[in-house]
Amino acid sequence: MHLTLLLHLTLNHHFTLLLHLTLDHHLTLLPHLTLDHHLTLLPHLTLLPHLTLDHHLTLDHHLTLLPHLTLHHHHHLTLLPHLTLHHHHHLTLLLHLTLHLPSIFLQAISTLNSSTSSIESDSGSSDHTTTNTNSVTDRISGTGLGFTYCGACRFLAKIVVGYFRLGAPSSLLVNLLVKICYAIAYQSLSVCRGIIYQDMESLIWIIQNSPTNGEEICALLLGDRGCGEFQRSPWKVPLPPRRHSAVPPPPPHPHLDVTPTTHYTSDAESYNSTPVGHLTGPPPGHPTGPPTGYVTFGSSSPPGHLIGPPPGVVSSGSGKKVLKMLHLTDPHYDPDYVVGSNALCDAPLCCTSDSGPPKEESARAGQWGDYRNCDSPKWLLHHMLNHIITNHPDIDYVVCTGDLVPHHIWRISREENVAIMKDMSELLQQFFPSTPIYGSIGNHESFPRDSFPPPEVSEVWSKFGLQWLYDAVSERWEVMMGRPVPPSARYGGFYSILARPGLRIISLNTNYCYRLNWWVLYKSVDPGLMLTWLVVELGKAEANGEVVHIIGHIPPFYVDCFAQWGHQFSRVLDRFSHVIRGQFYGHSHMDEFRIHYGPGPDGSGRKRPVGVQYITPNNGPYHNLNPSYRVYYIDGDHPHTTRDVIDYETWVMNLTHANQYNSPHWYHLYSARRDLHLPSLQPRHWHELVQRMSRDPALFQKYFRYQVQDSDPGLAKGCDGECRHKTLCSIVDGDRLTPSRCRRGPPPPGY
Ligand SMILES: *[C@@H]1O[C@H](CO)[C@@H](O)[C@H](O)[C@H]1NC(C)=O
Ligand SMILES: *[C@@H]1O[C@H](CO)[C@@H](O)[C@H](O)[C@H]1NC(C)=O
Ligand SMILES: [Zn+2]
Ligand SMILES: [Zn+2]
Numbered sequence: 243m244h245l246t247l248l249l250h251l252t253l254n255h256h257f258t259l260l261l262h263l264t265l266d267h268h269l270t271l272l273p274h275l276t277l278d279h280h281l282t283l284l285p286h287l288t289l290l291p292h293l294t295l296d297h298h299l300t301l302d303h304h305l306t307l308l309p310h311l312t313l314h315h316h317h318h319l320t321l322l323p324h325l326t327l328h329h330h331h332h333l334t335l336l337l338h339l340t341l342h343l344p345s346i347f348l349q350a351i352s353t354l355n356s357s358t359s360s361i362e363s364d365s366g367s368s369d370h371t372t373t374n375t376n377s378v379t380d381r382i383s384g385t386g387l388g389f390t391y392c393g394a395c396r397f398l399a400k401i402v403v404g405y406f407r408l409g410a411p412s413s414l415l416v417n418l419l420v421k422i423c424y425a426i427a428y429q430s431l432s433v434c435r436g437i438i439y440q441d442m443e444s445l446i447w448i449i450q451n452s453p454t455n456g457e458e459i460c461a462l463l464l465g466d467r468g469c470g471e472f473q474r475s476p477w478k479v480p481l482p483p484r485r486h487s488a489v490p491p492p493p494p495h496p497h498l499d500v501t502p503t504t505h506y507t508s509d510a511e512s513y514n515s516t517p518v519g520h521l522t523g524p525p526p527g528h529p530t531g532p533p534t535g536y537v538t539f540g541s542s543s544p545p546g547h548l549i550g551p552p553p554g555v556v557s558s559g560s561g562k563k564v565l566k567m568l569h570l571t572d573p574h575y576d577p578d579y580v581v582g583s584n585a586l587c588d589a590p591l592c593c594t595s596d597s598g599p600p601k602e603e604s605a606r607a608g609q610w611g612d613y614r615n616c617d618s619p620k621w622l623l624h625h626m627l628n629h630i631i632t633n634h635p636d637i638d639y640v641v642c643t644g645d646l647v648p649h650h651i652w653r654i655s656r657e658e659n660v661a662i663m664k665d666m667s668e669l670l671q672q673f674f675p676s677t678p679i680y681g682s683i684g685n686h687e688s689f690p691r692d693s694f695p696p697p698e699v700s701e702v703w704s705k706f707g708l709q710w711l712y713d714a715v716s717e718r719w720e721v722m723m724g725r726p727v728p729p730s731a732r733y734g735g736f737y738s739i740l741a742r743p744g745l746r747i748i749s750l751n752t753n754y755c756y757r758l759n760w761w762v763l764y765k766s767v768d769p770g771l772m773l774t775w776l777v778v779e780l781g782k783a784e785a786n787g788e789v790v791h792i793i794g795h796i797p798p799f800y801v802d803c804f805a806q807w808g809h810q811f812s813r814v815l816d817r818f819s820h821v822i823r824g825q826f827y828g829h830s831h832m833d834e835f836r837i838h839y840g841p842g843p844d845g846s847g848r849k850r851p852v853g854v855q856y857i858t859p860n861n862g863p864y865h866n867l868n869p870s871y872r873v874y875y876i877d878g879d880h881p882h883t884t885r886d887v888i889d890y891e892t893w894v895m896n897l898t899h900a901n902q903y904n905s906p907h908w909y910h911l912y913s914a915r916r917d918l919h920l921p922s923l924q925p926r927h928w929h930e931l932v933q934r935m936s937r938d939p940a941l942f943q944k945y946f947r948y949q950v951q952d953s954d955p956g957l958a959k960g961c962d963g964e965c966r967h968k969t970l971c972s973i974v975d976g977d978r979l980t981p982s983r984c985r986r987g988p989p990p991p992g993y
Contacts, residue, residue, distance in 0.1 A: 392460055392469035398422060399456030399463075406449040416442050429588045436652025440690035444706050445760055454763040462757050462804060471805040471978060472757070474766050479773040479810045481817045482781055561879035564888060565638040565742070568630060569872045571795075571828025572684065572860035575666050576617035576648035582606045585614040591649040592616050608901035611863040613955050617648040618862035620669075622869060622906070626861060626895070627673040629908045633893075634873055639741065640674055642722075643828040644684025644795040649864060656689045660714045663687065667718040679722035682749040683715055683735045684795045684829065685756050694753040695761045696769045697734045702761070711735070734770040738779040741791075745885050746783050748776065750794035752827070755807035762804055773810055780818040789823045789885045791876075797827035797855050799836035799976025809979035816840045819852040823885045824876070826856050831867060833859040833892060833949045836976040837928055839983070848980050851925035855976070856887070859951050863897050866959070868951040870894040870911070887923045889915045894951045912948050932973050935966075942966050 405415050416438055423434035448454065453474075462472035576594065584597035586605040593607035593616035600606045611622045630637070646666040647659050670679055685692045688711055695706045703709075709732075716731040723739070731737040735751035753759055754769040761769065768774055783790050796802050798811040815822060815838050834857040842849030859870040874890040877883045891913040900906040914920055918941075919934075920927045935942040943961075946969070950956025961969065971984035 392464060392467070395460040395464060395469060396456045399459040401456075403449055403454065403456050403459070406446055412442060412446055415446070428590065433589045433652040440652075440654075441693070441760065444690065444693060444695070447705070448760050448764045452764045458763060462762060465757050465801040472762070472766070473806050473979075477767045477806070477810070479768055479777060479814060481777060481813060484817060485784065562638065563878045563880050565876040565878045566634060566636055567874040567876050568634065568637045568640045569643070569826055569856075569858045569874060570640065570670075570861055571643040571858050572645040572831055572862060572864075573623055573666065574617040574645055574648050574686070574860070574862045574864055575620060575623055575662060575669075576650070577620065577662065577665070578648070578650070579611075579617065579619035580607060581609050581619070585612045585616055587615075590615060590651055594650065608897065609904050610895075610900040610906050611869060611897055612901075613863055613866050613897060613953065615649070615865050617864055618869070623666075623669065623861065625906050626869060626871060626908070627669065629893075630871060631673050633908075637674070637677055637873070640670070640677055640679040641681075641747075641793050641826055642670065642679055643682045643793055643826065643858070645686045645828065645860075646684065647686045649686070651686070651691045654689055654691060656710055659687055659689055660710070663714065663718055667722055671722060676724075678724055678741065680739070680741065680747050680749060680793060681715065681719050681722060682794050683711070683751050683753060685753045685758070687711060687715070688753070692753070692756055692758040693761065694735075694751065694756065694759050694769070696754070696765045696771075698771050699765060702764070708735070730775060734772060734775075736770070736772055736775070738783075740788070742879060744788050744883070746779075746788045746790045748779055748790055748792050750776065750792060752794040752796040752798060752803060755798065755803040755811075756796055757802055757804050766804070766806065768810070769807075773807075773814060777814055777817075780814070780821055784818065784821050788821070790818075790821050791824040791826065791885070792822060793826045795827065796829045797825075797834075797836060797857050797976075799838070799855055800827070800830060800834075800857070801972070801978075802829065805978040809977050812838060812977040812980075815853050822853060824856070824874075824887050825853065826858060826874070828858055828860065830857045831860040831864060833857070833870075833951060835928060835973060837925060837932070837974055838976065839974070848977070848983075851929035854887075854923070854925050854928050856890070859892065859894075863953075866950070866953060866955040868894040868897050868953040868956075870951045889913060889923060892948065892951070894953075896952070896954075898954045911952050917948075918945065929974075932970055936970050939966070942970075 402415065402419065405418070419438045419442075420431065420434045423438055424431055428434055457470070458472055458474065460469040463469075576591070578594040578596075580593065580595050580597075582600075583593050583595060584600040584605055585592050585607045586601065587597040589597065592614060593612050597607075607616060610625075611618055647654065647662045667679075667681075685694075688694060688708055693706070693708075695702045695708065697703050697707065712732050712735050715735065716727045719727050719731060719737075725739075728737045728739065735753075736749055738746060738748045741747045750772060751770060754772055755762070780790060798808045803811075819838070819840050836855040836857070837851050838853035838855065839848035840850050840852035841847055856874075858872045860867065861869055861871055863869050870892055872890055872892045875888045877886045877888055892911045893908050894911045895906055895908045912918070914923060918931055920931060935945055946961045946966075947957060949961075949969075950959075967984075971982070974983045
């Protein structure tokens with residue numbers, strides 16, 4: 243009811259008036275008024291200029307006066323200048339607004355359904371900590387009233403944009419946003435101040451220098467959650483014509499037909515019977531020593547016992563027939579993690595010294611990390627890396643797709659981010675001193691967080707540029723790869739490099755498409771010119787007979803990437819699907835994948851599954867997940883290599899167990915081909931898997947277990963029919979600007 247009224251106000255163009263209204267009486271009036279009454283009230287505001295300051299401040303006057311006054315629409319126009327002339331007066335009113343707007347919003351929400359606050363976010367493990375819209379959105383959309391939530395967002399966004407455009411003092415705007423943040427996201431003013439202050443300068447600049455409006459902002463902010471898709475104007479990344487010879491024959495089965503491995507003895511099996519005695523974690527505040535001599539991992543399976551690649555696929559001699567690629571992502575290393583601190587605080591990140599006192603024993607942060615909003619202690623990452631090199635001594639190269647820094651988004655700084663990235667890269671190098679590590683940038687690496695201005699706009703770059711970040715990461719990458727980074731890395735945070743003969747790795751900075759990157763509102767047409775650059779790189783690779791693996795942080799077909807960018811990316815994939823043999827991303831924190839459908843043989847439609855975007859689960863527990871890592875098997879160095887992904891395996895650590903017995907223990911959770919019954923990892927087999935899962939709930943439940951990395955809280959939450967439908971649809975509907983393949987029920991067979 244409340245919300246309907248608010249929406250109506252905005253629809254009737256009264257919103258500029260609202261800016262000058264103390265909202266005290268709204269608060270009082272809304273519950274009692276019908277829509278019609280309210281509409282007749284607003285015009286009375288034209289009389290505000292004739293009132294003295296005292297009247298404004300007193301609620302009773304308004305209430306009494308308004309009904310007796312007549313309305314003249316044209317008076318609106320005279321009202322505003324008048325108000326701004328009386329500056330003090332204006333300020334007072336604005337202040338009132340900032341004080342009460344959030345409570346109106348909250349009240350509106352709670353009226354919708356007061357019993358929904360316990361509905362938790364369901365895709366909540368992803369990275370949208372920015373304003374916690376995630377949980378709020380889900381709370382609201384859990385009532386089936388997502389539309390209304392969108393309306394509320396538009397209302398607020400309109401006010402904010404209107405404020406900026408009117409040139410209201412920025413301190414007031416900051417106040418307003420802090421209050422909104424406080425009311426809908428975090429009950430902590432210092433957290434909200436930290437988050438909002440970071441953004442303010444660029445946000446004001448963007449709103450004043452772009453045609454953006456509330457609707458756009460909400461479409462971008464809410465992704466696919468009922469507010470439409472953000473799309474300012476259609477654009478197309480230019481593509482070279484298809485080479486005749488480039489039209490691929492149906493892909494052959496991978497050259498090496500590896501039989502799914504069956505000889506695993508997973509740690510899980512020997513789990514309970516294995517004594518776990520000497521694996522005590524470091525005491526709080528004593529992070530790790532160097533990798534050697536830290537602990538011996540006798541309680542894990544002895545090395546001989548563990549899997550290498552499947553028998554017969556590793557050749558002796560120089561060229562390896564199958565390469566092992568370790569994919570690390572989203573470690574979110576928190577140098578301030580404190581064991582026993584409060585894991586249930588009112589901030590985006592807990593388990594640190596400033597998380598306040600734990601209210602009860604169960605609120606204490608675990609020894610090895612915590613399922614709640616907590617990031618990774620160093621000794622957890624150290625333990626993982628030690629486990630990796632012990633059990634996979636034959637890693638050929640490492641890919642690390644960003645988000646190295648913790649989620650304490652309200653008190654980050656450039657300096658701290660750079661220091662943590664340095665720390666993390668040194669840690670990786672301790673364990674992989676002579677193995678190339680290819681990196682990409684996560685949305686958390688920048689400052690302000692999530693902010694990636696377009697380097698091609700010099701006016702923006704000179705004011706808000708990220709040169710410090712791109713220089714810092716390039717420096718780290720250079721050391722980790724053991725070779726110079728191409729200039730594009732320092733220009734825009736992306737690069738292309740020949741990793742093996744015929745195999746090119748292209749690292750994208752997909753944060754340019756992030757829906758929480760405000761710069762998208764300023765320039766949404768190929769930000770960073772990265773897609774244009776990508777097309778050139780792919781064209782060169784094609785001409786040279788190379789194939790390409792793409793790595794990046796945010797998956798282009800994930801909801802966090804705005805739809806038009808994802809669609810353009812998909813056009814690039816169409817053109818070069820025969821060149822792009824693998825795509826590896828992170829950011830979701832869950833174990834997921836997306837299928838790319840390309841045109842059929844007649845060159846139209848989205849008919850054939852031609853590509854897969856792998857979304858690798860995160861190294862840390864944030865949140866409700868088990869720490870994990872993944873090893874991909876890639877067709878190796880031999881004359882007929884396709885460089886296709888042949889298989890992968892995911893390893894996890896049961897965090898409940900680790901904390902309960904102070905005994906961290908990694909186990910092999912699954913191998914894609916063996917456990918998902920995939921004949922190969924060709925796109926069509928992933929497509930068939932989706933169809934099988936839509937018919938076979940038990941198979942889906944297995945997949946879901948992998949998706950949450952076998953974590954106890956994840957499994958406890960479960961995934962019902964609705965959730966299953968959503969999950970499967972997101973896999974096949976990655977390009978959100980093409981018709982859905984998933985309208986009702988399971989995806990239809992045979993497309
Ligand atoms: C609020 O939730 C309760 C119980 O969940 C339900 O009975 C009621 O109809 C809901 N009210 C609205 C307005 O949705
Ligand atoms: C994790 O470990 C705990 C404690 O040993 C155990 O109760 C739980 O079942 C384990 N979870 C899984 C998914 O194996
Ligand atoms: Zn992350
Ligand atoms: Zn991220």
